[in-house]
Amino acid sequence: MEPIRFSVVSSNCNNTNGPRLGTLTRSNYRIDTPAFMFYTKSGSVPYVSREVFDKILPNDQVLFNHPLPTNLNFYETLKEYNLGLNKFVGFENYFCCCSITDCAVETRQGFNVKDKVAIKSKSGNQLITYERYMDIMEVFKPDMYVTLCISNTNLDSVYSAIEKSVNISNRLFHSCLERHNKSETLKGSGVIAPIQGGYNVKERIRSAKYLAEYNDVLGFLFDGFFTDGSTVEDIPCDIVMPVITETMEYLPPDKMKIIFGAWTPALIIDFINSGIDMFDSTFPYLATENNCALIFDYNLKYKNNGIILSIPDNNSDKNREKLNIYEICLMDKMYFESFEPLKDGCTCLTCQKHTKAYIHHLLVSNEALGPILLTIHNLHYFYQFFKDIREVLFKNKHQQ
């Protein structure tokens, strides 16, 4: 198969920062960026089978992100199977990315030994060397993958821990890439270099500079911002943004830039404005986990070399006790008699057929269909948000 490629289609700024449209292609398959990867657990998008997934986004090409802790126990089976992870989990003909951290849950720290990385899998902690990791990748055969790294840094990390994560991750990257270049199986797969450094800009730049010297990567992952995926929403924008923008200048503009985690839509826009191309779906996933539906109204405009997101404050529904501006919680009694869709005008299967009252009933009755209907809506809504972002960038490109 052809190698996977990323290319920037349009970028309106002269410097490396700024929002851009791009494409990720392999053979006849193509994904337009900015986009997000669908987060999976044990190979499946949580709560939905392939059959149901096809009802969320019929016919669109998408990319799945498979975090290693949730699928490490597939290794023996996949070795025998020989057709790769994505076919095994029912997503043949879709793009497949393998990554190291499960960005939706807490990842334990302190188990990393020398250049071995502790992966907390279903069968306990496993120490993974780069050799073993590359064995796994050769068996999983992803279209792209993050090289083995230590990313257990967060807002509280001390300098020595940050320095260690950069050093080890850089070394592991080098070893993985060497092995990658010798591998016949992974010939067409893309390597994603993980930039570490926590919230220390100097360390970030050191990591970025080192990794940027390698030309043969598909993209860069901004990693190591959190160790508990469920707390990402609370990370302040003014702390994380400078780290991204300052590091970005040291990265080659033509490569894909990725960040994972449940960042809020407002922060996603800021990230896109700084040149990030790819995200993941932990934000809608965690909304579902909290029995919530994404309902935020938004206006997107292009102005001064960036997208501006405005979220009108809807006071029409005075009873609404919003958790935040993005979602409503369907466990709330106020939806008991609410015979309207989760979001007026939403074209997802859930909103076309079902009411808040029904979903409320399913959730309070602990019926498995509740999270399924929420997942359909939340993924659809998040997908539409990204479609609209691309649309704004596309229109702007043609106006120039």
Next chain:
Amino acid sequence: MVKTSLKFDVIAKCSTSHARTCTMELPHYTVETPVFMPVGTKGSIKSLLPEQLEDIDCQIILGNTYHLGLRPGIDLLKKANGLHNFMGWNRALLTDSGGFQMVSLLNMAEISEQGVNFESPYDGSRSLLTPEKSIEIQNVIGADIIMQLDDVVPTTSKNNERMEEATYRTTRWLDRCISAHKNTEKQNIFPIVQGGLKDDLRKLSANLNLERKANGYAIGGLSGGEAKEDFWRMVLLSTQMLPFDKPKYVMGVGFAVDLVICCALGADMFDCVFPTRTARFGFALTSYGTLSLKHAKYKMDFEPLEKNCICSTCKTYTRAYIHHIVSTEVVSSTLLSVHNLNYQMQLMKGIRDSIKKNIFPEFVQDFMIKLYPNKNYPPWCIEALESVHIKLK
């Protein structure tokens, strides 16, 4: 005379056994029988979208009056314009009376002539489910077929006096249900033949029911742990008492063997939580028996759950994948439920098609030999089938 909102036509009859295939035209859908009805206890078939049920050709599903009456409750269902609307299901629906759950789920239920006095599991308050109340709730739910409240005594009970009392009371409650039934144009009430395992009581109950003239009849009080020898005899006795031109519904039957044999004995409709419940426990139903996907032997098994199965699970996934996710990911319930319900639906379709071609006895023989390749058929199966002139190979 109950007004007609059900049109029942026998399309073909097996020339050997009592099996028949029919169409049953209901207000929301025309159902082909013999039919299996999946159970959607609390307003959804667990882990499945209504679209998925339609895709596997599910024609009628069952809702539980007891659960729905407690939650979301009758007032909400009234505002929602019935259960069809509330859950987004456009095909046929049947509701039970609620009596069975009270007796089976609740220790504190007390049965009197008035009705069943029970304690709400949600708030501990006591309520009385009378025949009138059951019908009131069922009228609000709006199912195409509703059931009378019956006095259920476990078939294993040795108390003959209680059994006789229950049989007569069931008929008295039937009369109260019929008078309470307000929506005869859109909903059919089915009486229930009771009588435990006693021939004379069953006959009596059937005769009392027949005097009431309904559009269809149920055979109740079975599938409660009685010996299979008793079970099939009671089914046969009941189907033979009930009129040829009416649908006959054996309640609580869902094992494949039981379905095939009850069809041979002349029954038309069945319901059971079994296929979906067993799916949630990690079991897959196949023509060659049940697979327990938790078993380590499936770790390297790259076959679908059943070869040539047309369900979406078998088209996409291997046994090995399902083995890996079966006890950890809830999506495995969806995968196995789709497969198991599709298995039931295809089994019933196979039965209907073979009756139309008048090769039902051969169908039964093939079915049994796949399940019992060593021909160690359970004796009750042999007897039951011989009673309707089907000999196993």
